[in-house]
Amino acid sequence: MPGWKLGAPLLFFLVAFGIDGTNSYLYLLKQTSGGALENIPNLYIPNNILRLFTGSGMGIALASILYPAFNQSAWRDVDPGRALDWKKLGILIGIVLLMDLAVLTESSIVLYPIAILSVLGVLALLIMVFSMVWVLIMRQENEFTSLKEMWLPFLAGLTLAFLMITAIDLLRFQLTGTWGGFPLG
Numbered sequence: 001m002p003g004w005k006l007g008a009p010l011l012f013f014l015v016a017f018g019i020d021g022t023n024s025y026l027y028l029l030k031q032t033s034g035g036a037l038e039n040i041p042n043l044y045i046p047n048n049i050l051r052l053f054t055g056s057g058m059g060i061a062l063a064s065i066l067y068p069a070f071n072q073s074a075w076r077d078v079d080p081g082r083a084l085d086w087k088k089l090g091i092l093i094g095i096v097l098l099m100d101l102a103v104l105t106e107s108s109i110v111l112y113p114i115a116i117l118s119v120l121g122v123l124a125l126l127i128m129v130f131s132m133v134w135v136l137i138m139r140q141e142n143e144f145t146s147l148k149e150m151w152l153p154f155l156a157g158l159t160l161a162f163l164m165i166t167a168i169d170l171l172r173f174q175l176t177g178t179w180g181g182f183p184l185g
Contacts, residue, residue, distance in 0.1 A: 076145050
């Protein structure tokens, strides 16, 4: 796990995401509901550029916690070294900033591959989380020595991830009457 010193920037990413997300959600409520909600103050008018950067920071923080958690729960021979150090964190931030700047170009040549990578990244995250849950439920912590041995937890994680995505999509369809998220008319 990241140490306390590395935890500070990760905590900053988490707090920035929380503040920006809350502010954006309150702004959305004000725009769609009216009434007493119109009196809710906003810190600033939300924008997608800030959402992109705070979401990317949250992604770094989440990955920095989940990757070592997965390794500590799955592998028999755990590497005692830290998965993240200042140099790796700097490289991660640099890569994410470059990807964010590429997104801001709004070029379809850039956006399509990044969108596909984004979807695959979310799916990988869900599979990892549900695989860890499966390993813990089946009491198989620290029993694996290779990825090949983890085929069943990964299959269970994949299945649970798709079930969750399906349930969310069905709930959204029930609430909105459309697969697109928001009614068109």
